[in-house]
Amino acid sequence: MRTAAMGPEQRAEALAAMAERELDVLVVGGGVVGAGTALDSATRGLSTAIVEARDWASGTSSRSSKLIHGGLRYLEMLDFALVREALKERGLLLERLAPHLVSPVPFLYPLQHKGWERLYAGSGVALYDTMSMARGHGRGLPVHRHLSRRHALRVAPCLKKDALVGALQYYDAQMDDARYVAMLVRTAAAYGALTANRARVTGFLREGERVVGARVQDVEGGGEYEIHAKQVVNATGVWTDDTQAMVGERGQFHVRASKGIHLVVPKDRIHSTTGLILRTEKSVLFVIPWGRHWIVGTTDTDWDLDKAHPAASSADIDYLLEHVNAALAVPLTRDDVEGVYAGLRPLLAGESDATSKLSREHTVAHPVPGLVVVAGGKYTTYRVMAKDAVDAAVHGLDQRVAECVTEEIPLLGAEGYPAMWNARARIAQHAGLHVVRVEHLLGRYGSLTEELVALIAEDPSLGAPLQHADDYLRAEVVYAASHEGARHLDDVLTRRTRISIETFDRGTRSAQEAAELMAPVLGWDKDQIAREVEHYKKRVEAERESQRQPDDLTADAARLGAPDIVPL
Numbered sequence: 272m273r274t275a276a277m278g279p280e281q282r283a284e285a286l287a288a289m290a291e292r293e294l295d296v297l298v299v300g301g302g303v304v305g306a307g308t309a310l311d312s313a314t315r316g317l318s319t320a321i322v323e324a325r326d327w328a329s330g331t332s333s334r335s336s337k338l339i340h341g342g343l344r345y346l347e348m349l350d351f352a353l354v355r356e357a358l359k360e361r362g363l364l365l366e367r368l369a370p371h372l373v374s375p376v377p378f379l380y381p382l383q384h385k386g387w388e389r390l391y392a393g394s395g396v397a398l399y400d401t402m403s404m405a406r407g408h409g410r411g412l413p414v415h416r417h418l419s420r421r422h423a424l425r426v427a428p429c430l431k432k433d434a435l436v437g438a439l440q441y442y443d444a445q446m447d448d449a450r451y452v453a454m455l456v457r458t459a460a461a462y463g464a465l466t467a468n469r470a471r472v473t474g475f476l477r478e479g480e481r482v483v484g485a486r487v488q489d490v491e492g493g494g495e496y497e498i499h500a501k502q503v504v505n506a507t508g509v510w511t512d513d514t515q516a517m518v519g520e521r522g523q524f525h526v527r528a529s530k531g532i533h534l535v536v537p538k539d540r541i542h543s544t545t546g547l548i549l550r551t552e553k554s555v556l557f558v559i560p561w562g563r564h565w566i567v568g569t570t571d572t573d574w575d576l577d578k579a580h581p582a583a584s585s586a587d588i589d590y591l592l593e594h595v596n597a598a599l600a601v602p603l604t605r606d607d608v609e610g611v612y613a614g615l616r617p618l619l620a621g622e623s624d625a626t627s628k629l630s631r632e633h634t635v636a637h638p639v640p641g642l643v644v645v646a647g648g649k650y651t652t653y654r655v656m657a658k659d660a661v662d663a664a665v666h667g668l669d670q671r672v673a674e675c676v677t678e679e680i681p682l683l684g685a686e687g688y689p690a691m692w693n694a695r696a697r698i699a700q701h702a703g704l705h706v707v708r709v710e711h712l713l714g715r716y717g718s719l720t721e722e723l724v725a726l727i728a729e730d731p732s733l734g735a736p737l738q739h740a741d742d743y744l745r746a747e748v749v750y751a752a753s754h755e756g757a758r759h760l761d762d763v764l765t766r767r768t769r770i771s772i773e774t775f776d777r778g779t780r781s782a783q784e785a786a787e788l789m790a791p792v793l794g795w796d797k798d799q800i801a802r803e804v805e806h807y808k809k810r811v812e813a814e815r816e817s818q819r820q821p822d823d824l825t826a827d828a829a830r831l832g833a834p835d836i837v838p839l
Contacts, residue, residue: 274683274719275461277756279793285465286489289320290496294465296664297322297485297500299472299514302332303448303650305506306455307657307677312504313464314680315661315673320498321464322487324471325579326762327456331508332650333449333766334581334614336533336557336568339364339373339651340443341403343548344555346395351402353632357651358403361444365412368654368681371688371717372454373446375412376560377545379427381435381598389437393417396441415441427543434598440545445559448650449766450715451682453755458683468756475503475518475642482518482641491758502664505644508617509578518639526646528575528615530823532583533568534591535610535772536603541565551594558595563742564609564773567595574615574823579835581613582817582826610772611818619647635659641667654678684717691718702727704734708744715747723750739780740770748785752792760786760803761810777811809833 275281289297296312298305301323309321323329341358342350364373380396382388396415403412416439423438424430460466469490476484476497484499507514511526538560547558559566570587588611596602619634633648633656645660658675665672691698692713699706702724712720726746727734733746751757751767763785765771770778770785782804790800813833820826 273461273686274722275457276754277457277460277466278753279758281460282467282756282758283492285320285460286467286470286487286494286496289322289465289467289487289498292318292499293484294318294320294498294500295668296320296502296504296661297498298504298506299485300506300508300510301325301327301452301456301468302330302506302508303328303452303455303653304508304645304648304656304660305504306452306459307653308504308506308645308660309464309466310455310459310462310680311654311657311661311675311677312664313459313462314676315665317661317668317672319459319464320500321456321459321466322470322472322485322498323468324490325469326758326766327468327756328449328452328766329762330510330579331614331617332452334531334533334612335448335650336531336559337445337448337561337566338376338443338557338559339446341399341651342649343395343399343441343443346399350632353652354399355402356655357649358399360651360654362403363654363678364446364651365444367678367685369446369451369454369685371684371713372451372682372715373444374714375442376445377413377440377442378548378557379418379423379543379545380439380441380548381423381430382437382439383435383550385436389417389439392439396439399441412442412444415439426545427547429542429599429601430547431598431600445561447715447769453767454682454684456756457754458680461683462680466756469758472514472517477518480640482639501641502667503642504660504664505642506660508646509615511617511644511646513578515638515644518642525620526617527573527620528578528581529618530572530574530581530587530613530615531569532587532591532611532613533566534588534603534608535561535612536565536567536607537609538563538565540601540603540607541599542601547598549595549598556591556594562773567591567603571616572823576823576827577831578615580827580830581615582814582820582823582830583611583613584820584822584826585818586822587613588818609775610777611814612772617646617648633659635663637663637667643667682717684719687718688713691720698724702734703731711742712744712747722754723747726750737770737781738784739776740768740774740778742773743768743770745784745788748788749792752789757789758793760789760807763789764807771811777814779808779811782807806834 295317298321312319418438472485474486509528549556643663648656695709699709764778786800810833817826817829
């Protein structure tokens, strides 16, 4: 079984190795597109490194709707090429590349008009299914079905009886976006890529007009490295324009940020066996099953304030509650909201002033020699974006390079996953865990669950759940620091797990226990443990305060009240 650890030792070694010789490709940005680009490059046999200023997936790629989907609403915009491409990727992820991380999810679309709407919406969903199967990668999902109002209300009793005259049910897929990126980076490392988070690019190296590398600051250790590369790929999402400014070039396009917020509520607040997709005056609203919770989202508004910590205002929360309550028999209240998160979509700016109408397609450009820029797109099509970025980089290399092979490269944890799932009862007995715990681990780590079971065998106390977040085992916190590149408490509670949005206390009661588990791996003393816990609590309070503010400006100011970097 192929594997790779991204602990503190491996990170230090990777940073030093990056500076030792000229690389073929240096990727800047550790979101899903950057991680995918590093994997694509490494699996073509190119010497590759990837650096990320903060944590893996700490920007857009941890704050999405957690869906892998073709984009049903893009059919209505007649963007058939984007939907076709996304459906192919959805099938690849479900069936070959990441069956342990990507799973089917049903959605109910309530119909509000008799006759014409069933014909109109039904033909769209039928086309969606047909396009999926035509690509040869859609047979793993059930096809859509038409439901009467009575049948729809049996499937989703939460709906108001007068909110629908019937319904359609169809399938898409979902994943944990931040966990997916962490596994993607680890897969790149397993194929030879050098990886380092908390490593900030402070400038580009130039030889005349040509970009020949980057200056990288180790945000943790304080050192600075000059990393030389034949090609640099800028995959920084909503930070694209800022990164381009370092070379004195705006590039050939402009990226605008669109804010989307999501609410997380407990499973028992919405009585349904299926997700929901509801129409709003601007777009659609999803109610998405999420373990013992629901995710409700999203919004789509222009954002030109702090990119690192987009804030959800009170008005954003009210908007989602108002629109979802229009369809629910028992309305949600503020007291039902466990978690709130806000993210920014990187949209290619066009003629329209409305971000909801900007393109979700991507663009790759070569603004100056040695520098490739990739921007736009959507999470589902990250692999295609990565392929196009590496193809562009290859044009600048004076060597023959293999074609993209990532259609055939499963992520770590996929190999042997079906067999381990079938043997989950035996694994549970051997590990001394309940089978439900093993199923949870398999859905997060796939066949790498063996590594967590080994940790528990060495220290049986790690087989116990966290005291105030019992969906997660103590072993997962240790593993996040030793194998998944987590450097701070925030990384674990917000991205390696989802405790920050899945508990009403937003993870503050779990902070001390989690920090103490991370400490031996990362070499923290008692003072550093205390700083990590205090920093996390301040972050949560700043987020809560921002969510009490009436608008973006005041919410942004409140969110920035918490410091960003934990002093070491």
